[in-house]
Amino acid sequence: MDSADNAQNDANNIEFKHFDVVPEAKDHHYIKSNKSFLAKQCFTPQVYYRSHGYRLNPNLYANGRVCLSLINTWGGSTAERWTQKSTILQILVSIQGLVLNEKPFFNEPVFRSHLNSKSTSWITKSNCYNQDAFILSCKTMLQIMEKPPGNFEIFVAQHFRVRAAFILTAIKEYGEGRVRVGHFQTNATSSSSSSSVQVCGRFKANLKKVYSQLEIAFARLTSDEPTKMDKEEKGCLISEPPKMEKNKKKKGLLSKLAKWIWK
Numbered sequence: 001m002d003s004a005d006n007a008q009n010d011a012n013n014i015e016f017k018h019f020d021v022v023p024e025a026k027d028h029h030y031i032k033s034n035k036s037f038l039a040k041q042c043f044t045p046q047v048y049y050r051s052h053g054y055r056l057n058p059n060l061y062a063n064g065r066v067c068l069s070l071i072n073t074w075g076g077s078t079a080e081r082w083t084q085k086s087t088i089l090q091i092l093v094s095i096q097g098l099v100l101n102e103k104p105f106f107n108e109p110v111f112r113s114h115l116n117s118k119s120t121s122w123i124t125k126s127n128c129y130n131q132d133a134f135i136l137s138c139k140t141m142l143q144i145m146e147k148p149p150g151n152f153e154i155f156v157a158q159h160f161r162v163r164a165a166f167i168l169t170a171i172k173e174y175g176e177g178r179v180r181v182g183h184f185q186t187n188a189t190s191s192s193s194s195s196s197v198q199v200c201g202r203f204k205a206n207l208k209k210v211y212s213q214l215e216i217a218f219a220r221l222t223s224d225e226p227t228k229m230d231k232e233e234k235g236c237l238i239s240e241p242p243k244m245e246k247n248k249k250k251k252g253l254l255s256k257l258a259k260w261i262w263k
Contacts, residue, residue, distance in 0.1 A: 027150030029064065044072050044082045045091060052143040056136035058107040059099040070094050102182060105129035130181040131203045134174065138210040141167070145217050157221050164218040168211065175199065175207040 029048040047066045055062040059074075069076030070091055099107065105126040106115040114122045141160070148156035160167075170184040177197040 023151070045088065047071055047073075047091065047095075050144075050149065052140050054136040054140055056133040056140070057099060057104045059104075066095070066099075068094060068099065103130075104133060127180065127197075128200070131174075131200075134181045135203070135206045135210060138167075138171070138214060142210070142213055142217055145221065157224075160218060161221055164214075164221070167214065168218070171207050171211045171214075175204050175211075 029050075047068070048064045049060045049066050051060060051062050051064055053062055059067040061067070065073065067074040068091070069080040070082055070086065072082055101107070103115065103126050106112050111122075117123070144156055145160060166186060170179075173179045173184050174181055174197075177199040180197050
């Protein structure tokens with residue numbers, strides 16, 4: 001069974017409860033670009049990726065295009081394409097399993113045959129691609145925090161408040177070559193990596209730069225944390241994250257933590 005079949009089976013076996021909804025779609029890409037969109041009956045769903053101008057995956061273009069057989073934006077057999085029996089869940093699972101995989105470098109058709117190669121050359125190329133993709137991911141985080149999608153402002157802020165320390169620690173671990181990009185785990189120790197990872201000077205310099213930028217952005221989120229009244233006025237539909245201890249809410253804590261991690 002190949003990866004496409006696995007993604008299809010996962011989509012069929014998972015109970016998909018609901019989407020979070022918003023009161024209006026002011027920031028919807030297709031409505032903004034085509035005012036007659038709602039009047040059209042589009043058989044195949046359209047998917048737009050908010051790239052912020054970055055291409056961090058062969059299937060995710062800088063112009064927002066998502067290449068995937070299931071949504072008919074890439075070639076494939078009849079079984080791989082959209083049909084009347086297909087679901088939105090299948091699209092989400094396919095993107096997660098087939099696009100956002102461990103080795104996106106090999107998503108390029110011309111390189112796909114080398115996916116399981118033991119050649120040092122191909123392994124190095126894949127690792128370098130992941131390093132570049134991580135830097136672009138960090139830049140994307142900065143863009144999202146600066147200008148979150150309409151109606152998702154509170155959701156974005158909550159997410160990065162909860163994940164800030166994890167992200168900063170991951171950058172530190174990658175920069176020190178303790179863990180391969182994409183393999184950092186919250187409860188894992190540096191010794192979990194079987195061997196040190198080679199880190200090129202360019203990647204290390206880029207990490208240090210985005211680290212400083214993210215540190216500032218996370219600190220700003222902490223200082224601008226909305227009150228309960230602010231959330232109620234905006235009609236937030238996202239559930240509250242677990243409450244943090246009082247000493248973790250103090251202004252400037254993330255900044256102090258970040259400086260300690262980077263030493």
